[in-house]
Every structure is written in C-alpha cells, then in structure tokens.
Amino acid sequence: MTSTTEQAQRGGINVARLLMSFGPLMFLAVLIVVFTVLKPSFIDPINLFNILRQISITGLIALGMTFVILTAGIDLSVGSLLAFCGMVAAVVAKGGTANTLSLSTTGTQGYGWFAALLAAVVVGAVAGGVQGFAITRLKVPPFVVTLGGLTVFRGLTLTISNGGPISGFDASMRWFGTGLIGPVPVPAIIFAIAAILCHIVLRYTRYGRVVYAVGGNAEAARLSGLRVDRILISVYVIVGFFAGLAAFVLSARLNSSEAVAGIGYELTVISAVVIGGTSLFGGIGSVGGTVVGAALIGVLQNGLQFNNVSSYTQSIVIGLILILAVAFDRWLKSRVRR
Amino acid sequence: MPAEALEPSPSPALLAVEGVTKHFAGVTALSDVSLEVRPGEILGLLGENGAGKSTLLNILSGVMPPSSGRIVFDGVEFNPHNPQDAKRLGIVTIYQELSLIPTLTVAENIFIGRAPLGPLGLVSWRKMEEDSRGIIARVGLDLYPATPVSALSVAEQQLVEIARALSLKSRLIIMDEPTSALTETEVQRLMSIMDRLRRDGVAIMFVTHRLEEASAICDRMTVLRDGRLAGHLDREGGPIKLPKIIEKMVGRAASELYARPTQRDVAGDVRLSVRGLRTMRDPQAPHAIVLEGVNLDLKAGEILGVAGLVGSGRTELARAIFGADRIAAGTIMLDGKPIAPASPADAIALGIGLVPEDRKHQAIFAALGILTNFSIASLGRYSNAAGFMAERREREALASYRKTLSIRMASPEQAIEGLSGGNQQKVILARWLARDPKVLIVDEPTRGVDVGAKAEVHQILVHLAARGIAIMMISSELPEVLAVSDRIVTMRRGRITGEMPGIEATEEKLMELMALDQKQEATQ
Numbered sequence: 021m022t023s024t025t026e027q028a029q030r031g032g033i034n035v036a037r038l039l040m041s042f043g044p045l046m047f048l049a050v051l052i053v054v055f056t057v058l059k060p061s062f063i064d065p066i067n068l069f070n071i072l073r074q075i076s077i078t079g080l081i082a083l084g085m086t087f088v089i090l091t092a093g094i095d096l097s098v099g100s101l102l103a104f105c106g107m108v109a110a111v112v113a114k115g116g117t118a119n120t121l122s123l124s125t126t127g128t129q130g131y132g133w134f135a136a137l138l139a140a141v142v143v144g145a146v147a148g149g150v151q152g153f154a155i156t157r158l159k160v161p162p163f164v165v166t167l168g169g170l171t172v173f174r175g176l177t178l179t180i181s182n183g184g185p186i187s188g189f190d191a192s193m194r195w196f197g198t199g200l201i202g203p204v205p206v207p208a209i210i211f212a213i214a215a216i217l218c219h220i221v222l223r224y225t226r227y228g229r230v231v232y233a234v235g236g237n238a239e240a241a242r243l244s245g246l247r248v249d250r251i252l253i254s255v256y257v258i259v260g261f262f263a264g265l266a267a268f269v270l271s272a273r274l275n276s277s278e279a280v281a282g283i284g285y286e287l288t289v290i291s292a293v294v295i296g297g298t299s300l301f302g303g304i305g306s307v308g309g310t311v312v313g314a315a316l317i318g319v320l321q322n323g324l325q326f327n328n329v330s331s332y333t334q335s336i337v338i339g340l341i342l343i344l345a346v347a348f349d350r351w352l353k354s355r356v357r358r
Numbered sequence: 359m360p361a362e363a364l365e366p367s368p369s370p371a372l373l374a375v376e377g378v379t380k381h382f383a384g385v386t387a388l389s390d391v392s393l394e395v396r397p398g399e400i401l402g403l404l405g406e407n408g409a410g411k412s413t414l415l416n417i418l419s420g421v422m423p424p425s426s427g428r429i430v431f432d433g434v435e436f437n438p439h440n441p442q443d444a445k446r447l448g449i450v451t452i453y454q455e456l457s458l459i460p461t462l463t464v465a466e467n468i469f470i471g472r473a474p475l476g477p478l479g480l481v482s483w484r485k486m487e488e489d490s491r492g493i494i495a496r497v498g499l500d501l502y503p504a505t506p507v508s509a510l511s512v513a514e515q516q517l518v519e520i521a522r523a524l525s526l527k528s529r530l531i532i533m534d535e536p537t538s539a540l541t542e543t544e545v546q547r548l549m550s551i552m553d554r555l556r557r558d559g560v561a562i563m564f565v566t567h568r569l570e571e572a573s574a575i576c577d578r579m580t581v582l583r584d585g586r587l588a589g590h591l592d593r594e595g596g597p598i599k600l601p602k603i604i605e606k607m608v609g610r611a612a613s614e615l616y617a618r619p620t621q622r623d624v625a626g627d628v629r630l631s632v633r634g635l636r637t638m639r640d641p642q643a644p645h646a647i648v649l650e651g652v653n654l655d656l657k658a659g660e661i662l663g664v665a666g667l668v669g670s671g672r673t674e675l676a677r678a679i680f681g682a683d684r685i686a687a688g689t690i691m692l693d694g695k696p697i698a699p700a701s702p703a704d705a706i707a708l709g710i711g712l713v714p715e716d717r718k719h720q721a722i723f724a725a726l727g728i729l730t731n732f733s734i735a736s737l738g739r740y741s742n743a744a745g746f747m748a749e750r751r752e753r754e755a756l757a758s759y760r761k762t763l764s765i766r767m768a769s770p771e772q773a774i775e776g777l778s779g780g781n782q783q784k785v786i787l788a789r790w791l792a793r794d795p796k797v798l799i800v801d802e803p804t805r806g807v808d809v810g811a812k813a814e815v816h817q818i819l820v821h822l823a824a825r826g827i828a829i830m831m832i833s834s835e836l837p838e839v840l841a842v843s844d845r846i847v848t849m850r851r852g853r854i855t856g857e858m859p860g861i862e863a864t865e866e867k868l869m870e871l872m873a874l875d876q877k878q879e880a881t882q
Contacts, residue, residue, distance in 0.1 A: 230734075233726065242682075
C-alpha cells in the first residue's frame with residue numbers, strides 16, 4: 021500500500037511540476053479546442069484577434085497587478101483609476117470638458133494624442149504612488165487603501181466629467197484603439213510589447229529579483245538590505261501606470277471616455293493574475309502566467325458568448341473557474357512539496 | 359526563605375513519571391526519564407536547551423503521548439489525550455507564551471468557557487466579576503476585573519494565568535520559564551506566591567534556566583541532559599548550591615563534536631567598538647528587553663562569542679549594531695569612525711552582515727530559488743549598470759561557494775526550503791560572504807542545524823575569521839561558544855556581565871558570569 025503510493029508520488033512529481041508550469045496553458049488549449057468543436061468559426065483569425073483586442077485592456081492592468089500581487093499586495097482601485105485616467109486623457113485630448121457631446125473629428129482645440137497618453141500614464145502612476153505611500157508610511161493595509169481609492173477615483177472622475185462621457189477624439193488618437201497593423205489590432209500589439217517588457221523586467225533585472233524577494237519574505241528582505249518601502253511604493257506606481265495606459269487605449273477604442281468605465285475590472289484583473297498562478301501570498305508567479313490567465317478569461321467569455329450563453333451564466337462559469345484554478349494550484353503544490 | 363520551616367515531606371507523590379521515552383521520526387528526544395512531584399512542594403526541572411524539558415512538558419500537559427513509559431497521577435495511571443484531559447484532572451501548564459486573550463477582560467479570561475449563568479441562562483456578569491475579584495486576590499493582584507488583559511504588564515498577565523489555574527482547582531501547576539520576562543521585583547512577588555501555593559498543598563513544577571531562582575525556591579530539582587535524566591538534587595538544610603546544579607547540567611566532557619579550533623593568533627586591530635549602547639523602549643512592548651549601556655570591542659580576525667540566555671539582550675545587541683532596531687544612546691565605531699546605521703541597508707553598505715537567529719522568518723525566502731537567496735544582499739555586484747542581472751557571474755559565484763562551503767543542493771533554481779537546515783544556513787553564510795563584510799554577526803548559527811553540519815558551520819566561521827573578518831557569534835549553546843570563540847562575553851538583562859579569553863573559559867565559569875547583574879572588574 022505505502023510502496024504503491026510512494027511510487028505514484030515519485031512518478032507523479034514530474035507530471036505535477038509540469039502541470040504547475042503549464043496547467044493554465046493546457047487548460048486554455050482545451051478550451052479553444054472545445055469551443056472550436058462546438059462552433060468551427062470560433063477559430064477564425066477575425067474572432068481570435070477580436071479576443072485579443074478584448075483582453076488587451078484588462079490584460080495591460082493585469083501586467084501591473086502581477087507586480088503588486090508578487091509583493092503580496094492587492095490593488096482594488098484599478099477600475100476606478102482607469103476611468104479617472106481616461107477622463108484626464110479626454111480632457112487633455114480635447115482641451116477641456118466643454119464640448120462634451122460634440123463629435124468633432126478635427127480636434128484642433130486639444131493637445132493631441134501624445135499629451136493625452138502622457139497625462140493618463142502620469143496621473144495613473146502618481147495616483148498609484150500616493151496609494152503606495154499610504155500603504156508603507158501610514159501602515160494601512162493595501163486592501164483598505166485601494167478600497168478607499170476605488171471610491172475616491174470614481175468620485176473624482178464623476179466630478180471632472182460631471183457624470184457624463186467626453187467623446188470624440190481625432191483619428192490619430194482613435195488609431196490606438198481601433199487601428200490595425202497588418203491583421204493585428206493595435207491594442208493587442210501594445211499589450212504584447214508591454215507583456216514582453218514586464219517579463220524581461222521580472223525575469224532578468226535586479227528590480228525583478230527584488231520584487232520577488234519582498235513578496236517572498238519582507239522581513240528577510242529588509243534584513244538583506246533592501247529598501248522594502250520604496251519597492252512596495254514602486255509596484256503601485258507600476259500598476260497605476262498600466263491603468264493609465266489601459267485607459268488611453270480604451271478611450272481611443274470607444275472614441276469616448278466614460279465616467280462609468282472600468283467598473284468591476286479589478287475583479288477580472290485579479291482573476292487573470294491568480295488563474296495565471298501568481299500567489300496572493302506573494303513571491304510566486306510570472307508574467308507568462310498572467311498573460312495566459314487573461315487569455316483564458318477572454319476565451320471563456322468570447323466562447324460562451326459565441327455559443328449564446330447568457331452573460332449571467334458567464335459570470336457563474338468564470339467565478340467557478342477562478343476557484344477551481346486556485347484549488348488545483350494548491351493541490352499541485354501540496355504534491356510537489358512532499 | 360520560609361521554605362526552611364518545612365519538614366522534608368514524606369507524603370506520597372502526586373505525579374510520578376516512570377521511565378518515559380519519546381521518539382520523533384528517528385530522534386530520541388527523551389529517554390527513560392523518571393521523576394516525582396509531591397503535594398506541597400516545588401520541583402525544579404532544569405536542563406540546557408535541547409535537554410528534553412519541553413518534550414516532557416508537552417507529554418505531561420497532554421499535547422503528545424509518550425512513546426513508552428508510565429505516568430501516574432494521584433495513584434491512577436494518567437494517559438491524557440489532549441490538554442483538556444490534563445486540565446480536568448487538575449494539571450495546568452502555564453507556558454512561556456501566555457495564553458490569555460488580550461482583547462477580553464480579566465474576568466472573561468478567568469471564566470472563559472465556563473461563565474456563570476443567571477436564571478435565564480444568560481451570562482451573569484455580576485457574579486463573574488465578584489468571583490474574579492476573589493480569585494485574583496489569591497495571587498495578590500489588586501485589579502478591577504473588567505480591565506482588558508492587554509492593559510496588564512506581562513507579570514500581571516502571568517499572575518492572572520496562575521489565578522485562573524487556581525480557580526480550576528489545580529493540584530499540579532507546571533510553570534514553563536515564568537520568570538524570563540519579569541523584572542527583579544516581579545520575580546520576588548511570583549516567588550512569594552509560589553511559596554503560598556506550596557503551603558496550600560499545591561504541587562508546582564518550575565521549569566527554568568535561571569539557576570539562582572531555582573536554587574532559592576525549589577525543594578528538589580530534577581536535571582535533564584541530552585534527553586536523559588542527569589540526576590535529582592535535594593534541599594538539605596539549605597538551598598541547593600549553584601555549582602552542584604551546574605555540574606549536573608553540564609556533566610559531560612565537551613563533546614567531540616565541538617572540537618576546539620587550533621589556537622589562532624589574534625592580534626587584529628579593533629574593527630567594531632561599541633560604547634554605552636542603549637536601545638529605545640518600545641511603548642507597545644514596555645517589558646521587552648532593551649540594552650542598558652553595552653561596551654564592546656571586536657577585533658579583525660577574531661571570533662567573539664556572546665553567551666547569554668534568551669532575553670539577555672544578545673539579539674537586541676546584534677540588531678542595534680545592524681541598524682534593525684533604534685538606538686537611544688551610545689556610539690558605534692567601525693574602523694575608528696563613528697557610524698549610525700538607521701537601517702539594515704545602511705549597516706550592510708558599511709560592511710556589516712547579520713545571520714539572524716530565526717532563519718525561517720528572517721533569513722530565507724522559502725519559496726524562491728537558491729540563486730536569489732544567495733545573491734539578494736549583493737545584487738549590485740551581479741548586475742550591470744542598466745539593472746540587468748549578470749546571471750553567468752552570479753551562477754559562477756554560487757558554484758564556487760557551493761564547493762568551498764560544500765552546500766548540498768540539486769540546482770541553483772531549487773527552492774531553498776527543500777534544503778536541510780544546515781545547507782540553508784550555508785547559503786545564508788554565502789549571501790554575506792559574497793559581500794566580503796568587515797563584520798559578520800551570526801545569531802544562533804547552528805539552531806535547527808543537524809549535528810554533522812554544526813561542525814561544518816563552525817569550521818566555516820573559523821576560516822572566515824582567519825580571512826580577517828571580525829565575527830560576533832551569539833549562541834545559547836555553551837559548548838558551541840567554547841568551541842569557536844577566541845574571546846567570550848556574557849550578557850544578562852541588556853548588560854555585559856563578564857568577559858574571558860576562550861582558552862580559559864569553561865561552561866561552569868560562563869554560567870557563573872551569566873548569572874551576574876553587572877560586569878565585575880574582578881572577573882578577569
């Protein structure tokens with residue numbers, strides 16, 4: 021009895037390790053196959069690029085969230101921050117909040133897409149930095165600080181926009197949301213470049229090591245000479261930056277900045293990171309996992325929609341997948357540790 | 359002492375432990391230990407760290423069963439399955455870490471799980487407070503029963519625990535190091551309460567490191583050594599003498615494990631010089647140990663052993679020098695220049711390294727690979743100006759330490775938690791060696807390290823000192839201190855109490871110095 025279980029374990033370790041690294045990826049592959057069998061048009065490049073475009077917004081934020089969760093933190097404010105940064109970008113792009121409803125395509129009054137992009141990412145990064153400061157210096161837990169941020173940024177958004185949208189950007193800005201390079205949507209390219217950069221930073225730089233170390237054991241990191249507070253602030257700056265970037269792309273795509281944009285995004289984003297295998301306790305995870313996690317959610321949403329599953333049922337399925345993914349991860353780890 | 363008035367009690371034993379043995383996964387923690395506690399007496403249970411005291415306590419309080427042997431309580435065989443069983447029979451253990459719930463009141467803590475009920479089946483708060491008043495008066499406490507426990511000092515909390523134990527009609531109270539966090543006057547108060555309980559016929563088992571306290575209050579002592587019974591001592595007319603206790607505790611010749619290094623010629627310059635060092639009292643923890651003016655010199659190429667019990671201030675000294683705790687007064691000089699490290703990062707930049715005492719919580723990144731665990735304090739050396747890791751150089755450095763320190767590991771990517779304690783500690787040592795420190799402080803370097811690797815760690819320390827690094831080694835294991843130190847200082851209550859060259863030191867001499875309050879100039 022014992023010898024057979026031992027054998028199973030010994031044989032199982034490699035399989036378990038393999039599953040741990042590639043589990044989400046294999047699950048993604050299975051999903052794609054299933055949806056294709058159900059409806060062959062699912063695999064059409066047009067639909068696949070459509071999925072890419074859909075996941076790139078939350079995917080961008082999930083990249084930043086990976087840094088935060090790697091330090092055992094959390095940022096619940098990203099949805100509201102996205103709306104706020106989008107509104108700031110709109111104001112800059114259009115030179116004010118006045119012509120809210122105009123659909124002008126000339127945009128001569130504004131400051132152009134570059135200023136809008138810059139404003140969005142700077143505001144996002146600064147907002148993240150302020151939250152990071154509150155977390156490290158005022159010693160308020162990240163959950164609480166960013167829960168506060170969630171309502172503060174939404175309130176700020178509604179204040180500057182007076183509750184309504186700001187619409188109508190010039191073509192050069194809209195290109196970032198709707199343009200194509202060859203067959204590939206521009207948002208997907210932005211997401212891909214950002215993902216590669218984040219992967220390089222986490223995997224190959226000093227800063228990446230430090231992020232893992234702080235999440236792995238903050239006290240040991242401090243006693244190893246790391247400036248833990250600065251590092252923690254920096255990850256909130258990064259997630260804020262990505263919320264700003266995502267906001268710019270979303271506004272460009274919709275040709276409008278909505279005051280109610282991004283509601284509930286924090287949950288999709290955190291789900292993507294966690295499904296991708298990043299531990300909420302910090303120190304474990306990767307950008308690759310997050311990309312797969314985001315793709316998994318995107319494929320699931322799109323595939324279910326493709327098969328006329330109601331959005332209500334979609335919520336149920338995605339929630340259950342989240343729980344199962346983490347349960348599976350736990351189970352694998354308990355096997356590998358033995 | 360009032361105890362002298364007592365006749366040697368011939369009464370039958372309340373608790374008899376007969377030939378108890380305990381194995382853990384191949385390790386024998388306790389081997390054939392027997393002892394007795396009689397009603398109305400205080401039995402001291404003494405022994406060095408690892409002697410088996412905690413294992414015995416855990417067996418008696420029902421936390422774990424013995425592997426073999428018999429325990430008889432009040433004439434009946436006693437096989438507790440859990441702590442509740444032991445409690446029901448009247449055996450209460452008061453642990454070093456107090457078990458009161460800080461947010462509840464004194465009365466609620468005393469009556470936890472058995473609150474007196476009123477006519478409607480609701481808690482009768484009035485009765486609870488009235489009864490509490492009587493119970494806490496028995497231990498000489500004058501407290502309002504509705505005070506939250508968090509507002510009490512450690513000593514007061516201890517007394518509340520004892521009061522609770524009494525209210526449970528305890529017949530045997532086991533106290534695990536009750537005095538380790540108390541001040542002198544609080545210890546006196548506890549002693550007089552123990553004496554009162556003894557007169558009331560309660561049996562007390564007093565587990566302690568503090569020999570002079572044990573000597574003052576105990577009627578008899580049982581000494582454990584390496585999991586075995588080292589002997590029993592009886593009060594004969596007067597208190598049991600310290601040298602007799604020390605002889606029983608030490609017993610063995612310094613074991614072959616702790617082979618002394620060949621005598622090294624240490625004539626280095628003073629590297630680190632500490633004068634009048636005091637640390638801040640944390641308002642959150644007003645009873646924690648603080649440094650009360652420490653003077654110390656550490657020479658290049660020297661291993662300075664710091665001996666002292668838990669709570670003597672040795673770890674606080676290490677943390678203060680390393681910038682991990684705030685300094686209230688005093689100076690630290692490194693190579694003749696005053697330094698004031700405000701954080702570990704500052705201290706590290708100045709060339710100081712610390713191998714902390716709690717490896718799991720303070721040193722290793724359990725889930726991360728050995729490579730990151732190794733290089734985390736010297737990332738700057740293994741990366742380029744743009745911030746990219748120079749992984750080849752990093753791996754080569756790790757490979758060379760793997761060889762010189764003989765670290766047994768599968769690959770640099772392996773999670774460090776998969777290594778044995780000894781190999782983990784070698785990785786942590788390599789972490790500091792990679793920085794080429796001037797001063798290396800090692801706090802309990804072989805805690806949780808298996809016997810074979812201990813000697814290896816000691817050898818590494820000796821080699822490092824030979825390279826000119828000034829090493830301060832803190833340890834509660836005296837054989838270890840004796841084995842590797844060129845010079846030894848002892849600490850107690852945040853002060854240095856003695857100093858002697860390593861060759862002259864013996865366990866007996868160090869224990870005597872560790873029991874002093876102040877450094878006496880004559881101790882040289």
